[in-house]
Amino acid sequence: MAALPDQTADPALLAIDGPIATITLNRPASFNAIDLAIAKRLEQIAAEVEGSDEVKVLVIEGAGRAFCAGGDLQTIGAAAASDTIAPVVGEMLQHYHAFITALQRMPKIVVSSVHGSAAGAGLSLAFMADLCIAAEDARFMPAYAKIGVSPDGGGTVGVTAAVGPRRALQIFLAEDSFSASQAMQWGLVVKLVPATELKAATRELAHRLAQNTPAAIAATKMLIQRAPLSPIAQQLDAERDAIIDCMHTDEARAAIEKFTRKGK
Numbered sequence: 001m002a003a004l005p006d007q008t009a010d011p012a013l014l015a016i017d018g019p020i021a022t023i024t025l026n027r028p029a030s031f032n033a034i035d036l037a038i039a040k041r042l043e044q045i046a047a048e049v050e051g052s053d054e055v056k057v058l059v060i061e062g063a064g065r066a067f068c069a070g071g072d073l074q075t076i077g078a079a080a081a082s083d084t085i086a087p088v089v090g091e092m093l094q095h096y097h098a099f100i101t102a103l104q105r106m107p108k109i110v111v112s113s114v115h116g117s118a119a120g121a122g123l124s125l126a127f128m129a130d131l132c133i134a135a136e137d138a139r140f141m142p143a144y145a146k147i148g149v150s151p152d153g154g155g156t157v158g159v160t161a162a163v164g165p166r167r168a169l170q171i172f173l174a175e176d177s178f179s180a181s182q183a184m185q186w187g188l189v190v191k192l193v194p195a196t197e198l199k200a201a202t203r204e205l206a207h208r209l210a211q212n213t214p215a216a217i218a219a220t221k222m223l224i225q226r227a228p229l230s231p232i233a234q235q236l237d238a239e240r241d242a243i244i245d246c247m248h249t250d251e252a253r254a255a256i257e258k259f260t261r262k263g264k
Helices: 036-050 071-080 085-104 119-130 157-162 165-174 180-185 195-210 214-229 232-247 250-264
Strands: 013-017 020-025 057-062 108-112 117-120 131-135 139-141 191-194
Touching: 013 036, 020 036, 036 085, 036 119, 057 195, 071 085, 071 117, 085 119, 108 119, 108 195, 117 119, 119 131, 119 139, 119 157, 131 180, 131 195, 139 180, 157 165, 180 191, 191 195, 214 250, 232 250
Parallel strands: 020 057, 057 108, 108 131, 117 139, 131 191
Antiparallel strands: 013 020
């Protein structure tokens, strides 16, 4: 279980330790549900992380008993009752989707660390990260169909990219919930660990990822994102340009020189 930060603090917290930044969703009393305040804060934090030259890896975790319960139903219910759904939900998603877009765009590896439950927009967030590590007892709940709505928060992007359109339709329209083990079988989760070991395992993964150079991380993420959309000739040209750019960095030059010395 994740540690419980001060509930009087910001709805989302940012900690930076060398090349690793950690965002903690910090509304534990509401199971880290997404409302306007946390959406705005996440947008601000993402801009700070994206602009950092030192950060290579961004970890996203939740405080308390859950990763994220999805959209705040109190906010949504009040908007429905007052017939203000379009402006209220529109404003919230304007900021939250700016955060999601930044995660996709930033030249960092984004890791979601999931314990407890990830529901609705929480599920979408878990799988919009580049990689997801989860506690063995974590549960994923699409939740959208239960209230008669379609996915948001990038769910149709991250899930579809990982499992394909047919499985994505199954997940969002035919699954009430599924286990972390099932998520791993489907390719949505890269590693399962006991709940008590999640923080340590997440940090170990983050440190492993941070051993890569910034240029390699940025180029690899960009190439993989564009691969399904690019004709082969364009993709190969992009690979050529990216690897040449990487080879011009001091880090790559030093690594290549070290490798070639070993071969002599």
